[in-house]
Amino acid sequence: EATANQIAAGEVVERPVSVAKELVENSLDAGASRITVELIQGGLSGIKVIDNGSGMSPEDAKLCFQRHATSKIKTAGDLTRILTLGFRGEALPSIASVAKVALVTRTRDDLAGTEVRMEGGQLLSVSPAGCPVGTTIDVQELFYNTPARRKHLKSPNAEAGQISDLFAKLALARPDVRMELRSNGRVIFCSPGNGSLRDAAASVFGPDNVRSMIEMNHQGRLLTIRGFISKPVLTRASRQYQNFYINQRYIRSIFISSLLLQAYQTLIPAGRFPLALLHIALDPEQVDVNVHPTKMEVRLAREKELAEELLEIFSGHLNVPAA
Ligand code: ADP
Numbered sequence: 108e109a110t111a112n113q114i115a116a117g118e119v120v121e122r123p124v125s126v127a128k129e130l131v132e133n134s135l136d137a138g139a140s141r142i143t144v145e146l147i148q149g150g151l152s153g154i155k156v157i158d159n160g161s162g163m164s165p166e167d168a169k170l171c172f173q174r175h176a177t178s179k180i181k182t183a184g185d186l187t188r189i190l191t192l193g194f195r196g197e198a199l200p201s202i203a204s205v206a207k208v209a210l211v212t213r214t215r216d217d218l219a220g221t222e223v224r225m226e227g228g229q230l231l232s233v234s235p236a237g238c239p240v241g242t243t244i245d246v247q248e249l250f251y252n253t254p255a256r257r258k259h260l261k262s263p264n265a266e267a268g269q270i271s272d273l274f275a276k277l278a279l280a281r282p283d284v285r286m287e288l289r290s291n292g293r294v295i296f297c298s299p300g301n302g303s304l305r306d307a308a309a310s311v312f313g314p315d316n317v318r319s320m321i322e323m324n325h326q327g328r329l330l331t332i333r334g335f336i337s338k339p340v341l342t343r344a345s346r347q348y349q350n351f352y353i354n355q356r357y358i359r360s361i362f363i364s365s366l367l368l369q370a371y372q373t374l375i376p377a378g379r380f381p382l383a384l385l386h387i388a389l390d391p392e393q394v395d396v397n398v399h400p401t402k403m404e405v406r407l408a409r410e411k412e413l414a415e416e417l418l419e420i421f422s423g424h425l426n427v428p429a430a
């Protein structure tokens with residue numbers, strides 16, 4: 108069991124940014140409207156995630172470190188329409204197997220909270236704790252018991268930089284949630300969390316860039332799409348300024364990126380890429396997120412029809428014929 112968790116940890120937790128991602132996704136799944144992440148030494152010494160979500164009952168708090176103890180999938184049918192960010196029940200046991208973890212949590216219905224301490228996959232203690240509604244997870248000394256993995260970590264600054272990029276993506280995914288990132292006690296990023304995609308985009312891309320972009324708000328046959336694409340004059344030499352979300356999940360997608368490029372084809376020089384922030388809403392049954400443990404790659408059903416529709420929408424907003 109302990110070994111299985113460490114092996115799974117190899118897939119899910121590679122470095123501080125993967126820990127931060129899994130923990131913040133859990134906070135989002137718990138319905139939090141405020142999430143704060145505190146890093147010490149870029150997360151190498153400590154990553155603490157504080158949320159005001161649903162919290163866990165004392166029983167669930169003990170269970171959550173057991174493998175596949177997800178509360179999110181109850182039937183096989185649920186797997187075909189995944190609405191939560193997590194569903195594998197692997198993150199917490201994996202993280203707890205390679206770090207020292209303290210969880211403090213309380214639901215609205217419980218008078219007292221619970222504190223659970225884990226170290227290297229072993230349960231150290233469970234005790235009542237006074238705390239507000241929500242969950243705080245403190246992960247210390249990541250990979251303290253797997254020195255081989257510890258060696259692969261970069262400098263605190265480099266690790267913090269990756270987490271800061273993650274925050275930008277998350278803030279764009281959920282403009283309705285206020286997210287704050289602190290590093291060694293200093294606030295390094297904070298999203299407005301007021302529900303406006305434009306304001307979230309401004310906090311990441313800068314207000315001037317967003318003002319000069321083309322806004323999309325389109326209800327199509329298969330999908331709904333909203334967001335911003337750059338005017339053809341605003342391009343970059345890489346695709347890294349393209350952010351795609353399907354049903355509020357950040358994804359990597361060569362598929363969408365190529366369609367976008369196809370629409371811009373006659374308008375921009377080769378080797379340049381438009382900026383984009385796209386939120387696509389699709390029937391969850393059409394999206395298979397169970398392709399890779401990090402869930403960043405998805406498989407889409409009816410790709411051909413989707414491609415046609417997307418190209419039509421992009422071209423329409425750029426006033427070029429859909430090639
Ligand atoms: P998954 O997210 O795939 O279900 P995890 O290992 O990430 O698996 O979490 C295990 C379980 O712990 C979740 O299903 C959820 O019930 C509970 N949990 C984890 N983090 C939180 C949180 N921040 N707030 C409330 N419940 C949480």
Ligand code: MG
Pocket residue numbers: 129132133192193194196198199
């Ligand atoms: Mg999870």
